[in-house]
Amino acid sequence: MPVHRDDDRSSLAEIARDAGPRYRTATEYVEATLRAAILEGRIAGGTALRQEELADAFGVSRMPVREALRQLEAQALVDFMPHRGAVVTEISADDAADNYAIRMALEPAAFALSIPALTAEDLDRGRELIAEMDAEQDPVRLGELNRRFHMSLYARAGRVKLLALVEQQLAAADRYLRFHLAAKGRDHLSQDEHRAMLDAAEKREAERAIGILKAHLEKAATTIDEFFRTRDRRS
């Protein structure tokens, strides 16, 4: 069970009252208010969010509450658990650091094996995925496109088990990417680095390509770590 520091957390009623009714729709009101409270740590990871209680606290019906919870799930801020309903996602600085450490160990190795064998089709696919990410707003789709982009660069590594591990870690990283984008905005996708990585791979400049990938992962790891530090200092 998570540690609940109830003394410095806020009640749902306080959170709803502080936000005030300055939103266009009830769904937006509930979603934006809960998103801010989760990101700020005012609601602890592991807290069950019951639809009835939320409807009461916000003075809205259950339909917008349900829709808001679905939107929060798409941003990886809430998980739906059997018998418990919507539960605030447990993410931690430690888990994020672990995930990035594993990615840092696996992805450059897969990329190095893949670069010499990448085909024109693979590189075109990578370019298409970058363009799709530029046009995409939905955080779930963005996470998926990011994962497919990275996999397109590693596709020719020729090591089935290595690639399976890479894909598994990329999938686990998805919630941090979504959390990250929810906290910082979609500009944080680092598309310049995606473009630079692809360009270096196309020119078969393996060392440069791998250097960019490492910097890309390090930057993401640092940003999420800083996010937790700032948040935990505040609360």
Ligand code: NI
């Ligand atoms: Ni990326």
